Amino acid sequence: MTDRPAATTAPMTPEQRRLWYLDQYEETGAVHLINQGWWLTGPLDEAALDSALTVLVRRHELLRSVCVPTPDGARLLIRPAPDSVLAAEEPSSPDAVAARRAALAGTPLSLTDGPLFTAHLLREDTGRALLLLRVHHLVADGWSIEVLTRELSILYTPGAPADPGALEPLPLAAADVPAALRSAADSDGESAQEAAAYWRDTLRGAPEALDLPYDHPRPARPTYAGDRSRLLWPPGTAERLKAVAAQQGATFFVALYSVLAGFLSRIADQDDLVIGVPVADRPGEEFEPLVGFFVNTLPVRIGTDGDPALGELVARAADSFFEGCVHRGLPFDGIVRAAAPPRVPGRTPLFQVLCVLQNTLGAELELAGAEAGKHRVDQMAAAFDLTVEFWQEADGRLAAMVEYATELFTLEHGRRLSDRLAVFLAAWASDPGLRLGEVPLLLPGEEDATSAGGPAGTDVPGDVVEDIVARLDAPPDRVAARSSGRMLTGRQLLDRVGELRNALSAAGVVPGSRVGVRLPRGTDTVAALLAVLTLDAVYVPLDARLPAERLRMIESAARLRAVLTPAGAEPVRTPSVEPVRAGSRDPAPPGPVDGRGDRDAYVFFTSGSSGTPKGVLVGRKALTNLVREWARFTGLGPGDSVAAATATTFDVSLPELLAPLLAGCTVEVADDRAAEDPTLLAELVAHTGVTVLQATPSVWRLLLDHLTVRPRVALAGGEALPRDLKDRLLTAADTVFNVYGPTETTVWSTVWRCAPGPVTVGTALARTELHVVDRHLRPMPPGCRGELLIGGVGLARGYLGHDDLTARQFVVHDFGYGPRRWYRTGDIASRDEDGRVRLHGRRDAQIKLRGHRVEPGEIEARARQCPGVAQCAVVPFDRNGQSGLAAFLVGPPGTAPDPAQVRAHLSSVLPAYMVPALLLSVPELPRLSSGKTDTRALLTEVEAHLAESPEAGRPADDGPEDCPVTEAVLLALQAVLRKPVAPHTSFFDQGGDSLGAARALALLRKALDIPLHMSDFVAAPSVRQLADVIRSRPGATDAARAAVAAVSGPQGATGGGLARGLLSEEVAP
Template identity: 30%
Template structure:
């Protein structure tokens, strides 16, 4: 009997301590005691007749050998304890379903209901067994055990021992194999470890390995979520021929077949996230002594396998790297993960070192009951807080079974399915790739996904705008001449006046040599004059070259000389200060000088006729030139065509559904290409521009007041400015149509914008591709996407 067993704990105590692993489960269970996530369950199909009474005896004898299952838990002053009792399980329940139309389905339904039922760990049955008769030669043995009692290794050990005893009972001989070890011996073994130098050495290894607290990479978006419900599972089967390829790769790398599988998961995570610092959870038995290896119980561990993966790493180098790091992990596998979390101060915030785990179960292939073959099905291996891949050999000759278990709070069924198919595709490609193939070159997308990304998403063709920007704005001016086109510092400029002034200035610029394939620089303060000048340059057929007067004089001089601008439109103040030392040979047209005012006023305000232009503008002529900093720090000119500009403006008209009732608060420096959208988009739709001055555009509070004062409905800004604006929590900004571009948009900020705005659009693209290359509506469930290509363009991601 249990009481007669001799060990440090059982010989002198009526209650036993919990192992470190048991304590981890105990405290985790207390967070949600009504959850069934710590119920471990599986069933074994026995392909042959079963003697129910003999199986009942075999289960009971195995329980008595170890004592693991004959305990009750209780809370004492110093914490939870486990108390040995005569019997803690209800015994084998026998259920005859052989007369049912689909007995296996009925058995599975029964098991699913039992497995999903919460267990009262102080008063309920922590272990349950049931035998289902499906037919004379077809039985199912089901076992459900709380993780507090046993881990996966211990469960398999117990199952194998039951099979040995059962076979012996039916043959009338002594069971083969050795009796199971005792629970007390397992606890003795752990106590010896925790008081040994090995424990201190393992602790030092793990703390040093993770002292920098790497981010836990996940395939899901957003914050981690506690597993409060049953995980979602999808199955896949790797054929025997495909498993052989895995074995071949392992043999060539002089390691076991499990290593390439783990390497594939790590490389997949690297490829999907772009992270080079990959940490996977790897369950281990934590049994390094002969005693521990023969006792069912809960001492297993799940440790972080940290890998460094680069796209240029070869397949063979990847497998060797994983083998080396896995070898280190196994040497230090007994140090409890929960101890490591406490050492790193992660427990209070419920933080983990990994999200994705890989559990490879190499046992259970040849389990037989009195000579009858079996098929083992794992139903639950414990909680899944993110994504867990459980990989185990299938039935004889059937390759590998791969279960994708996911936290339904983190992944949808469609997302699990997509990862399942994509990973299997990647694994097959990895095992057939040449050893010197860079990991980044191993195809990851499935054929259907590749077609979608390269073809379907790039089908953006639609008719190009038949009317140019200049004509559209002129039509607006003719239709609603009194409507406000621009307002700055409280001074409005009507569409009719904008058109007249731009026509006069255009004639003045043509006289100075402005025309197609020539550049006219703009160096003006933020004002209505800036909009007039930009439109006037476009009317001449020339390209505008925006300059920021606040840039260093050396940069302005370089840009003016390198661009060979025919003139620079500016003010007397800027011409005599910021431009004083810049490209003296470039003509200055100072809009506020008496001479310019007088000469421009004398010119016709009527629309320009084709014969007044130096040449006829073509769609492929430059519309503007933006100088970026360049990769080397030297300013680099980027030319955008008139067709490209007209295309993005036409596209954004449709995306925003902007109308003449809208007001766009313009806050972007003219030297930044997205500023062109702030000016031209409202003008072609008949909306109004609220031009923030240089002083106003840097103050979030002032911008909020400006938006309210003029009824702004639309604002485009970088994420940095949006964050500053929304931190003020000003009601004036709520309900805006929000365009965001220029920097990566964080999901937290996107959510804040979505809650505050009436519409949020994330735009992405370098200057070379005409303001935006792609746009994405930021809606519920947005996952950091940059969206789809704009009309009449294609987007490709190159490595």
């Protein structure tokens, strides 16, 4: 050490500053402590031991430092050396010592109050003692523990005080370390900017997180509570892994890292991972004898795609790890700034799993006259979601400590996860030639417990349509269907069904014919469905609001025999399709239903990635099973009334229309306006006494703001049910069900009766079987993620005219009880121990948008058909309360697409829900090194666009004093979009959607007390246009003026006070 006065303060290194920040703002507690213990037996001189420890604290300044805030940031305050360090306790029982050891291990060391290093001697009354050293990571690392162990062995001399001269002077004081580290980094020849560029490029496009199968949602402010499981592998395991590493020119650590990466890839169903790796950052000999925190953490990225064998994965990992080490001079905080990942409270940026090889445990404590045996002291804390620390025992056996956050994993799941890692590593080390997907994950006894339902029965007796016809006739005077004040008894409904049957038969409809139904919502919605089905024909619902080209495409693909339309409707333009008017009044009773065999029942069209919609054909047995199950689990009875508010082109509408008739209760068909406006639907529910209501979670958020009655049953399906919404529903309805299923498996395949806690989609319906499998259709164990396969009677026939797609999605596989047909959902799922299924997103680009299934590829294909568009990328966004689709458009070289022209084109060929809310012209699409589109960069563009303020504030021509209606509309739309709104631009062109429009209408109806409907908004979607519509309503201007005047204040008419007053009721996002 240089000969100069001791410094009272010292600057921190970047890594020390990071730990200081974490401790100050996240209350890390004991998570960053090192606890090292030794069991001591034989004669021990406590005074000599204390003397040796005191010399160590005097020698290494950081051990007697604390952190102090200053105007220029926190610094280290070096305190005077203490006279004594060792805290020796009176002898006690082994149990008492164990309890005391655990208490000490979990007790934080205060960075501001200190001390940051403590030594404890815990004596057992058996004669042995535990020496426990505790030190904060801010002043020490694993290497430092080895330094202290070695020096303590030298300094301890029984019967004499420790001699500081027995050790060589230290080459650096604490105050000199940061500058010495900077000097060493500069001498490496790589600038911080060059290192940042490397990490930015390496981590571009990396997944935001490694999404492990957690049991609990991530808290915004973690407590870092954790638990640990210790693993020990058989002799020879480490040697086999070292041999694989040697073949690839890699290290033992890289082999361990590769096995862990493969394991995480399998259980999380991700093939692109980032795992944290701590690396020693002692750049020269002068740093080797120092006690301090000389560790950087590198986010090492690895791809597991291609189902590699272990050697291949080790080779990939070696490249990533060694390249990262070359650029390790940039501190972790600098890497985070360079990569700029999305920040989520409570989640470590860039990685959530840490992989460690503890190879600094070689130094043994030697105390003259006493025997010292190393003892690992575990604190129940977790710095990351998962930490796996490997080491080799003295006999060479591979061991590991798996540390997991108990705020995310249950104790049982954490231990099971650890056991699964043990099985996985042992198997791959024994046979490194296995492909990743072939390495076993199942624990003993799990082989027969991998199905989440089944094997499913296939017998479906009878036919639901036959059952419904019989039920409608007994008693015939019960109200069966009602809509907009019109009521039909069971007998009247049968008469109407007979009229429509007669008209269809006259048009040449025979069993097996496909019949399009394009009618406004009402009681004929029910009658038409029954008329088609009682003819043993195939029901094909059509939406008259679809663009003409898309309607023609669907009618042609379905090969319709007839289309049922309302009287006076425009003729059908598809050749060979017979138009049938619903105005027929020639009654004929429904004929007998042929319940034999399994006839086709219906065709629903969904989005197709090729650019054309695809028709899903479903049979009668599947429909029968669904409707009976829906009526069963909802407990439908004669006293119930079921709201049918789902669009008829959405298969979810089928159980709403048919189950009430089967159960002998009433189906309340919402008209077109109520079906698309949640506020009107809430009024319908209240006025008609609806007891059972089904909606997507997006609609439920709005309904709950306006619902004034308590349904007996609420069903949520069609998209993911957020936990907070589930909890709201539990307080708003007697019983809540979360339902799930793709169109290809007949509407719903699973049901969960909601309860407090995490959300699941529950278990399989009757005659339905579920399997969670890997990419090779091998069953995944409980808690691990894979693709959900669905089997049973609900499987569709396939896709009309797409035999290749049918063969790809509907596969035959044997799970041990014979070959069966299965549908590959593409949904990533996991199964709980009790069989309940959880969903975790998609394997492909398909998304669910307000219950509708959307293939971005179809939108992109259609956009490229528009003149002036060469490339298109569509991404879903959900930012700051706004959600929808954003399309990025690239024109031929030297040109830029016109978003308005593209919107007009898409609106002419796609349903409204598929037309992106945002259309943005860009010079080029950002690409990853793999050539794929950089969706994260696109989402950054979306955020920037949503933050812009086009034509900000108030209307250009009318001030609020002259036009209070315009001001009210402006504020309502701004409240929904959460940004300034351009008054002359369509609400939908500024990121709005149909649900946002419904929210804005609800605000305006409340503020102005006038009737407004969705059709008004669709026809007049800008501030100015909607204001013109509202001004035409009697009393609207006076109501708006009164509302504005009532809240005008010092801030002026356009201030925040007006917005809060006019829109006084917050609308949930």
